[in-house]
Amino acid sequence: MTLSNPTHPSQSQTESPLSPQDLLARVEALRPKLGDNFRDEIVKSLYAEAETIARRAVHAKGEARYDLDQRIDRLVTSPIFGLPIMLLMLAAVFWLTIVGANVPSKMLADALFWVEEQAAALFTTIGIPWWITGFLWHGVYRGLAWVVSVMLPPMAIFFPMFTILEDLGYLPRVAFNLDWLFKRAGAHGKQSLTMAMGFGCNAAGVIATRVIDSPRERLIAILTNNFVPCNGRFPTLIMLATVFVAAAFPPLFASLAAAGSVVLVVLIGVFFTLVVSWALSRTLLKGEASAFTLELPPYRVPNIGRILYTSLIDRTIFVLLRAMGTAAPAGAVIWVLGNINVAGVSLAQHIANFLNPLGGLIGLDGVILLAYIIAIPANEIVVPTMMMVYMGTGMMTDIPSLEGLRTLLVGSHGWSMLTAVNLMLFSLLHNPCATTILTIYKETNSRKWAAFGALMPLGLAFLVTFLTASAARLLGLAP
């Protein structure tokens, strides 16, 4: 082996010109004769060469110091402050996302729905049949508009903030802090980062698992990412927490109770992530924790231009386009189901009646299941679809006032506390949206894992809600 002399590759060529085929054939023949650990020698010589070049080119005054970095590291990984700092950061990101997205979401929805109204009115005046207008504007367009106005503002806030923490160098420290938890579950510490990303969007979380370099742990992170509720599912959770949990408390504690119950749902999600990771790493994805290596880069000032680019173009727009691609057909399907009447009742109502026994078994009802089936493309439209069927309107409908909503759900459609709790659990655990399933397929390049990633959570959701419903009924807590 002539590794020690990499600067003169032309020597052998001067004697007998070797054709590339001959050369490869010779390599092939010589290769098995090398020792077991010749790779060690290659890497060693590469590093030696790199060091020589670096010494020639770079002049350093004294030893490099990392005092400030070390001081920050001691603080953010300390036993006393480490976890509180982390939780505080997470809470701040959530709060800013939810509060900050409220107003733009509303404005966006108003603007987009105003366009719908004008366009529909225009279509009607020039005499286009009602069903074309309805299908195009109240179906396809409304589905698109809904997804855009619910998804875009939170993502446009969440992803840049997440990227700032990433660029700052803080996120690898979170992985460092939490690794003990994931090690016990047979997973990788960096899974905590992909989970945090999943709060923004599970599809983005699945893509983010590329930072995990060992294939087994990466697959675990991909398959369990669904158990952190994404932006699309938060509205459902918040609605339920406000209407059911908060209403059970005196006004002073109402908002605190609502926030607390959302946090509780998130924690349940983390619990299921760890349990399922643990189970996977002992059954289907058996193996020892492979090389855990985590680079903790030096802290640096975030580069704003790069942050805006990666978070808005790479993440927000990318995810949004994929979601829009699946939301448009869903909008069409919803409109068709809501507007075709058989025997005086809409198709949607027929299907809901058919699904009722199954829904009842797990403490929900047929309408909720129907909404989840239609909402496979995008979870944002679960609540509007439910409202549509309950209120008998022919298109996705916004939530009425909180008081009206309570009367509608509890008074007219027999929701109980069990319905609310199980809907929260079902929303947390059920199958990921079509965008995420598609992303799992693209990332694993395997139909098998994509199917498993969709069906395993669905099965788990049915199992858990069935158990809670049965337990509540046995104890006489629910009808």
Added chain:
Amino acid sequence: MNFLPVIFWGLLLALLLAAVFHPQRGVLARWRMNSRSGQRELVEDALKYLLKQEQSGRHAAPEALAGAMHLSGSDVLRLITRMESQGLIISQDGGLHLTAEGERWAMHIVRAHRLWESYLATEARLPLNQVHREAERREHRLTAEQLNELEAALGYPRQDPHGDPIPGRDGQVAVAQGMPLTAWKGETPGRIIHLEDEPPLAYAQILAEGLRLGQVVRVLEASPQRIVLSDGENEFRLAPAVAANVFLEPIPDTQAAGNGSMPLSELPDDTVAEVVALDEACQGYTRRRLLDLGMTPGARLQPEMRNFFGDPRAYRVRGTLIALRKEQADQIWVRPLN
């Protein structure tokens, strides 16, 4: 409520399940045995057994083959007839002999088994005590060309994770070296080069004690009841029957233990140290990863911080801060610098 019908149906169900799923006599096992691939697996397992017997200088009788493969007398006779008609074995003096063709095929299976073991241990990172069983299932499924590709992808390993030599493409196999621990003389230290993985119970005990390939050990005490080893820090106790499955080779004096090296995980905080070597037991993916991060022999590193549970720990190496779990840090040998 009447429990009798429940018990009756439960028992009936259990019987039915047993009849279908019993590993040797169940319907499924029968069906598998009689299917084409099942028959080939049976032939290949028999070839492997006969090769092992021949290598230890014996010729197996049909009864021994039946016993080793858990087959009834009539099943094993049918198997032998089939193998004879395929020209793989000949019966002679009450023993079964492999023909040249049979030996070639048997070698292919051994090669497949050991390459699979290497892959499962170093790339898929299956726990060492499960590697053998998984390889038993997979060894029947690859062609010679696919094996060559696997071998190239693994970087032409010479031995499997237990230290058994892997036969080459031409079927040549390096002679297994080393001396069983039970025959090792006196106080001279030796390096573990082979841990026999059969029977699995003995192998599990060896692993549970913490012995591994490449470790340098000394015999402290050898009596008919037990054999006590030391690697300079820990003591290992083995029953002689188990110790016979551990094979050692002598080491040159210069490499003997006591050069002051220790696993990185035991390096005290804020001590600068130099990498001596990566552990021999650390192969494949993990080894490549650690090398890529700059943990090459001679590199300097220093522990800088710990997780509040002590693990993982972050080390400064080549100007970068890199966190490793204890399992990885255990496989890097370092020498503290003063």
